[in-house]
Amino acid sequence: MSVTVRVPAKVNVQLAVGGPRPDGFHDLANVFLAVGLYDEVTATPADELTVTCEGPGADQVPLDRTNLAARAALALAERHGVEPAVHLHIAKDIPVAGGMAGGSADAAGALLACDTLWGTDASREELLDICAELGSDVPFSLVGGAALGTGRGEQLRPLDVGGTFHWVFAVADGGLSTPAVYREFDRLHAHDAVPEPVASQVLLDALAKGDADALAAFLPGSNGLQPAALSLFPKLADTLTEGRAAGALAALVSGSGPTTAFLVRDADAARNVAERLLASGTCRAARAAVSPAPGATVVRGAQA
Ligand SMILES: C[C@](O)(CO)[C@H](O)COP(=O)(O)OP(=O)(O)OC[C@H]1O[C@@H](n2ccc(N)nc2=O)[C@H](O)[C@@H]1O
Numbered sequence: 651m652s653v654t655v656r657v658p659a660k661v662n663v664q665l666a667v668g669g670p671r672p673d674g675f676h677d678l679a680n681v682f683l684a685v686g687l688y689d690e691v692t693a694t695p696a697d698e699l700t701v702t703c704e705g706p707g708a709d710q711v712p713l714d715r716t717n718l719a720a721r722a723a724l725a726l727a728e729r730h731g732v733e734p735a736v737h738l739h740i741a742k743d744i745p746v747a748g749g750m751a752g753g754s755a756d757a758a759g760a761l762l763a764c765d766t767l768w769g770t771d772a773s774r775e776e777l778l779d780i781c782a783e784l785g786s787d788v789p790f791s792l793v794g795g796a797a798l799g800t801g802r803g804e805q806l807r808p809l810d811v812g813g814t815f816h817w818v819f820a821v822a823d824g825g826l827s828t829p830a831v832y833r834e835f836d837r838l839h840a841h842d843a844v845p846e847p848v849a850s851q852v853l854l855d856a857l858a859k860g861d862a863d864a865l866a867a868f869l870p871g872s873n874g875l876q877p878a879a880l881s882l883f884p885k886l887a888d889t890l891t892e893g894r895a896a897g898a899l900a901a902l903v904s905g906s907g908p909t910t911a912f913l914v915r916d917a918d919a920a921r922n923v924a925e926r927l928l929a930s931g932t933c934r935a936a937r938a939a940v941s942p943a944p945g946a947t948v949v950r951g952a953q954a
């Protein structure tokens with residue numbers, strides 16, 4: 651028997667970043683939206699823990715125990731005293747090292763798949779605890795939808811979304827390391843008094859109403875990591891310019907980048923903007939997707 655779990659990518663519609671904490675992390679007001687680009691993680695009984703990966707960028711994904719999916723399986727097995735005798739297969743569609751929480755999605759997917767396969771029957775709270783140990787974005791990958799993340803982004807409050815938002819995501823040539831982008835943020839703000847991060851009520855109202863124009867008006871400047879990502883990857887500015895010229899309502903770097911995100915009016919606009927972005931030669935691929943999307947979901951295999 652195998653269990654397959656589908657897990658969405660994310661875009662941060664607000665990423666307010668505080669100063670560095672003593673533990674090296676940054677306090678955030680992180681407004682996550684799950685978007686309908688998905689990885690699938692399949693857990694199958696095996697003699698020992700093994701990982702395989704297929705899809706775009708699969709060659710950059712580690713297949714040893716540093717893979718976040720493997721770490722999730724090990725964490726669950728250890729807590730429940732079961733052998734981590736499982737093969738994890740990752741079918742990747744979320745850009746690797748793209749700022750869309752691909753590795754986090756695989757961790758949340760593996761956790762739910764193994765919990766279902768092994769019948770460990772962990773509570774939602776326990777799953778969320780394990781997710782938070784694995785990475786700041788991992789709890790959101792499990793819950794999906796929309797949420798405000800505080801602390802280092804792992805403490806979640808679900809948010810209402812009153813409509814469907816249409817996006818295009820431009821996949822860059824190459825990746826960015828999340829710690830490197832936070833370090834660049836610190837370098838750029840070395841002489842500033844960085845304010846406490848606070849979620850914007852204007853943004854939360856725009857999401858609750860499903861108001862794309864209000865969301866578009868909020869997005870410029872909403873990603874505190876964008877200047878750091880652009881500093882490390884200056885060519886992203888060209889992609890942002892092309893997407894705006896193609897008619898996007900708003901353009902921003904997705905999280906720590908280098909994927910760029912374009913809010914558009916509807917599915918037709920998404921097709922046009924994606925075509926023009928690709929034709930501009932400023933990105934490797936352009937993908938249309940809608941939000942919000944559901945969190946990690948068992949799509950094949952028995953529920954325990
Ligand atoms: C940029 C975002 O994707 C926005 O959602 C996240 O903040 C990053 O989350 P993530 O990839 O799950 O990050 P983690 O695996 O928890 O941390 C990786 C590294 O990113 C930096 N990091 C991460 C989260 C945070 N609130 N402050 C940080 O400074 C730290 O250097 C940390 O060592």
Ligand SMILES: Nc1ncnc2c1ncn2[C@@H]1O[C@H](COP(=O)(O)OP(=O)(O)OP(=O)(O)O)[C@@H](O)[C@H]1O
Nearest residue numbers: 717718746747748749750751752753754756787828
């Ligand atoms: N299952 C996995 N999928 C992708 N990368 C993984 C995985 N496990 C470990 N990694 C490592 O993590 C690095 C970051 O990959 P990931 O795709 O999670 O980045 P990201 O989407 O920018 O993350 P985030 O948006 O959460 O900051 C990769 O370069 C890879 O070495």
